[in-house]
Amino acid sequence: xxxxSLKLSLLVVTVATFIIATVGLGLGLLLAKxxxxxxxxxxxxxxxPLVLPPxxxxxxLIVLFGRHGLIGEPVYNFTGWSVVFTWQAAVIAAVVLAxxxxxxxxxxxxxxxxxxYEIASYTLGKSQLATFFLITLPLARRGILAxxxxxxxRALGEFGATFMLAGNIPGRTQTMPLxxxxxxxxxxxxxxxxxxxxxxxxxxxxxxLTNKLSKGAIRY
Amino acid sequence: xxxxxxxxCRHTTPSLTARQEIIVSAAVSLKDAFTEIAALSEKRTGMxxxxxxxxxxxxxxxxxxxxxxxxxASAGSKQMDELATKGLIVPGSRADxxxxxxxxxxxxxxxxxxxxxxxxxxxxxxxxxGNPKTVPAGQxxxxxxxxxxxxxxLQAKLIYAEDVRQVLDYVVRGExxxxxxxxxxxxxxxxxVKVVAPAxxxxxxxxxxxxxxxKESHQQPAAKQFIDLVLSCEGQSILAxxxxxxxx
Numbered sequence: 045x046x047x048x049s050l051k052l053s054l055l056v057v058t059v060a061t062f063i064i065a066t067v068g069l070g071l072g073l074l075l076a077k078x079x080x081x082x083x084x085x086x087x088x089x090x091x092x093p094l095v096l097p098p099x100x101x102x103x104x105l106i107v108l109f110g111r112h113g114l115i116g117e118p119v120y121n122f123t124g125w126s127v128v129f130t131w132q133a134a135v136i137a138a139v140v141l142a143x144x145x146x147x148x149x150x151x152x153x154x155x156x157x158x159x160x161y162e163i164a165s166y167t168l169g170k171s172q173l174a175t176f177f178l179i180t181l182p183l184a185r186r187g188i189l190a191x192x193x194x195x196x197x198r199a200l201g202e203f204g205a206t207f208m209l210a211g212n213i214p215g216r217t218q219t220m221p222l223x224x225x226x227x228x229x230x231x232x233x234x235x236x237x238x239x240x241x242x243x244x245x246x247x248x249x250x251x252x253l254t255n256k257l258s259k260g261a262i263r264y
Numbered sequence: 265x266x267x268x269x270x271x272x273c274r275h276t277t278p279s280l281t282a283r284q285e286i287i288v289s290a291a292v293s294l295k296d297a298f299t300e301i302a303a304l305s306e307k308r309t310g311m312x313x314x315x316x317x318x319x320x321x322x323x324x325x326x327x328x329x330x331x332x333x334x335x336x337a338s339a340g341s342k343q344m345d346e347l348a349t350k351g352l353i354v355p356g357s358r359a360d361x362x363x364x365x366x367x368x369x370x371x372x373x374x375x376x377x378x379x380x381x382x383x384x385x386x387x388x389x390x391x392x393x394g395n396p397k398t399v400p401a402g403q404x405x406x407x408x409x410x411x412x413x414x415x416x417x418l419q420a421k422l423i424y425a426e427d428v429r430q431v432l433d434y435v436v437r438g439e440x441x442x443x444x445x446x447x448x449x450x451x452x453x454x455x456x457v458k459v460v461a462p463a464x465x466x467x468x469x470x471x472x473x474x475x476x477x478x479k480e481s482h483q484q485p486a487a488k489q490f491i492d493l494v495l496s497c498e499g500q501s502i503l504a505x506x507x508x509x510x511x512x
Contacts, residue, residue: 106326110329111329113330116330120330126330126331129332129333207318211289211316212317212318226317228429229292230295230296231429231432231453
């Protein structure tokens with residue numbers, strides 16, 4: 045049971061972190077460099093899951109993705125498949141809940157890069173894309189890395205929205221936080237403690253390794 | 265003809281030879297008893313039973329949004345009534361399968377509290393109960409305290425918890441002098457708490473656990489089999505072993 049939920053948590057978090065890193069970096073870049081109408085409205089929208097209680101976000105998600113939902117209904121009518129109660133639902137919940145941390149960190153990191161370096165790159169004939177990958181990204185990498193780690197740990201601990209959308213089905217959608225909840229509620233303190241220790245261990249290791257790596261990597 | 269067959273199969277149950285699986289959304293307080301009943305069912309029929317344990321209210325919301333559960337077992341009538349009103353359960357399938365008793369518990373080493381009336385004594389400082397706004401056990405507790413005319417006097421001593429488990433935890437840790445929980449929870453806690461007395465049966469609404477087949481289930485015969493097993497003599501004795509009161 046412990047192994048099953050650990051495996052599932054790692055699968056969900058790996059897929060979620062990959063999506064968060066790509067989408068979050070893109071959104072962070074858009075918000076940092078873009079100048080368009082409704083920019084701050086968009087920024088607030090992506091910060092929303094950070095300030096709402098997770099069960100409320102979960103409620104919105106199930107209204108959206110449920111079999112009678114805005115997105116869920118056409119998908120179900122077309123394919124006969126519903127995302128609710130699947131591990132992919134846990135990924136959706138983790139992505140939505142942890143994305144704000146990535147967007148905020150990436151935006152701040154990119155905005156903090158001195159534009160003179162980018163301008164210098166343009167005058168030397170580099171394209172916008174090349175400048176982003178050769179100048180902006182390397183200079184902003186600490187903040188971006190921090191964003192990835194923060195969202196990874198947030199996704200790993202996600203509980204409320206995951207329960208609403210993915211359910212709590214052992215061996216299928218029961219991630220570590222849900223297994224801890226179930227163990228505590230049913231009075232199985234020993235299992236709850238083991239699970240909590242494993243979860244804490246993974247989170248601390250992730251944060252520690254990133255701190256160490258980013259310190260080692262940045263030398264001027 | 266073939267096309268017709270394929271499209272009509274997509275939304276229906278797999279053939280009976282395929283390995284069947286049903287999803288049971290059940291109140292988390294039923295976990296131990298239901299897991300045991302499911303093991304029995306799997307041994308007999310080979311059908312796989314997957315559980316989705318959670319708070320009854322949250323499970324209700326999931327079903328309203330079309331979560332693919334086949335069965336719903338609730339810790340209160342309220343959630344089931346709401347689903348019934350919305351036409352989301354199979355009307356004839358609903359059955360009450362267990363009762364529970366509200367009991368007064370105290371830390372294992374406590375000797376001062378012998379009855380509900382003792383709660384009014386001055387040395388009893390803190391009493392944990394479920395939040396009546398959100399926790400069914402808290403609603404029953406409030407009814408009992410009102411009926412016994414204790415509520416106004418005790419109001420200042422009450423500590424609200426967000427589920428029955430939390431009440432039990434406060435009592436086990438000695439953070440409060442007493443608490444009101446279900447007898448099934450007290451049985452679960454074993455010797456860590458002392459059951460002082462049950463609340464009088466007529467002091468609160470009946471505590472019943474209803475079960476029903478979800479309307480959108482594609483596995484209604486299989487789901488019916490599980491309900492039958494829960495209501496059978498064997499199912500009822502498993503529930504009784506875990507501190508629930510048999511319905512018959």
